Amino acid sequence: MSENALELLDPEAISQQVRREVDRALKRNIKGLDFLVADREPVGHMPKDVLYRDGTAVLYRYRPLLDEIYRVPLLVVSPPTNRGYIFDLAKGQSFFEYLLGQGYDVYNLDWNPPRRDESVLGFEDYVGRFIPAALQVIEDKTGERDVSLAGYCAGGTLATIYAALDTTKRIRNLVTLATPIDFSHMHLFQTWADKRYFDVDLLVRELELIPPEIMLGAFDLARPANRTAGRVNLWTNMWNDEFVKSYRMFDRWAAETLPIPGAYFGQLIKDLMWENALVEGKFEINGKKAKLDNIDASILNVVAKHDHVVSHEATGPLMTMTSSNDRDEIVAKGGHVSLVAGPAALRRLWPHIDTWLGKRST
Template sequence: MSEPLELLDPEAIAKQVRLEVDRALKRNIKGLDFLVAERAEVGHMPKDALYRDGTAVLYRYRPLHGEIYRIPLLVVSPPSNRGYIFDLAKGQSFFEYLLQQGYDVYNLDWNPPRRDERGLGFDDYVGRFIPAALKEIEARTGEREISLAGYCAGGTLVTIYAAIEAREHLRNLITLATPIDFSHMHLFQTWADKRYFDVDLLVRELELIPPEIMLGAFDLARPANRTAGRVNLWTNMWNDEFVKSYRMFDRWAAETLPIPGHYFGQLVKDLMWENALTNGTLEVCGKTADLGRVTASILNIVAKHDHVVSHEATTPLMTMTSSTDREELVSKGGHVSLVAGPSAVRRLWPHIDEWLGRRST
């Protein structure tokens, strides 16, 4: 229960009033600046493009130390999103943190597909782009062993790769908010209900699936999320650090990429409708993806408040693989803040370093 007004320190009251007035003035002044500001700068750490093949581009982030861990790390981005979510800004960059700890970091990222790339599918992402990236890394480092990591659909792709290749030199597999059992992707099951969702018509007519299609599905989960986000922005407009972070995340969401129609059709029909990866019926490059073939050490990272990928959707990594070294980590945060939020900076990244460092020598 709050104290009666007459019992409060007048100086404390005056200080609080001055604070609120100051924030109100800053909101209005900075609100105008926000409206006319250029796009937020993103991408902090220097990097070099090593390989390009259509929509795929492989980057190496320049090491910060002369001595680095022996086993390189390749992080695969979701095909619908830019990889700079891992490198937003100084102090908010997962890759900066990894480089500071001495890892050799690579990122398989994506450019918007051209219309003539509408036929790209799992055979290309899993059987062409990932192997080509690994071949380039091996040629440059001389190391056959590799650590693979992936976020969201990027994690699904690296898991499929591990499930068809059974490569002994796949040392570690790190998955972040990664769907495997699509029967537990409840929002998307409803959104893509096969009784009403004519995916073939969509693919045939559009060829490249625009980002608005995917973003619309996310909005179904939290219809008021964008409005609430803008209200929260206005409330914190006086806070430069909050506004800076908001603008970077906002840019990343706004730059969601279109995806090839064939790939989208496989996501819906093979994974969403047939749950083929979990059921053991998914075929990629003429091979059946078998989760039991995965023997690498696994770190499965789940977001506690993820409204996109449920905890249950990730569990086959812990129950159906043949790895004898499996760890699951449930971290605070949501689907995006898992990889770039304050909780990730303080808690998750050090845990990843502790886990991966022991397995990278």
């Protein structure tokens, strides 16, 4: 930098910048030790009640915040690999808190870790048993047959398959968030599960329950530097209590990835990944084919612009292959998880979901 440029700098501004960086450096060292010895960050703060349990499935109803709520209840299906508290991470970062504050009657079909004897659970159970049972409990609770069915990631796939099989036409609205439908566009996973090298039957037979490390390994392949970059970013922001708190909550959620039943995993790989059976109209549940053109509910497809897990193209059939006359799509900034958690979604995305869903929930 030239002497003339230096003369233009404000000495007081330079002094403040130096003091700020020194202060942050000191805080990083102090708080770094606190981070290492701290208990797990608490997650999930909205009160809820258990309405139904069956095997790995558990249905929660979140207690309404308002006296006046929408007539049509909302059931959100969690991905079988992940715990549903991602929807209720923390005050001010909770998708469910936001929905409850807007007057929705919110239910969550969540999953517990499967036991060894539940390794035989497959799509017939998730779609043909757990979702319809949850819907019946909601109808018994509310007296309403119409329901909005939503799902995130693989939970959205389960919700879509159910809607494609539903002959009762009880699904009034289908809301999908980062939901894979056309698995030919899940390019990384196609490579990871290449049938020439991936002996899924051997894996299922030997392990029975597929450990979370198997799935996490696939995600790490998508962004091999993510873990290291995340740690570097954490250290850089160690002085920022709010950043650290948010990091620890997301880190806990990722660390608590669930094992999944071998039968479900085998169907996912062979039928959906290898055969793309849902798009081809060949995916069967209890002898009945799930046809996307059977879906005539209103559809809102929410996609993350920078999603490295589920591409926009992978969600495409929701907008082109169903029979719905009321289809909308939101392409939001951010990545895979940012659709359902975090203050950015609260500001930029969730109000748009509310606008769409509210007028279809009366």
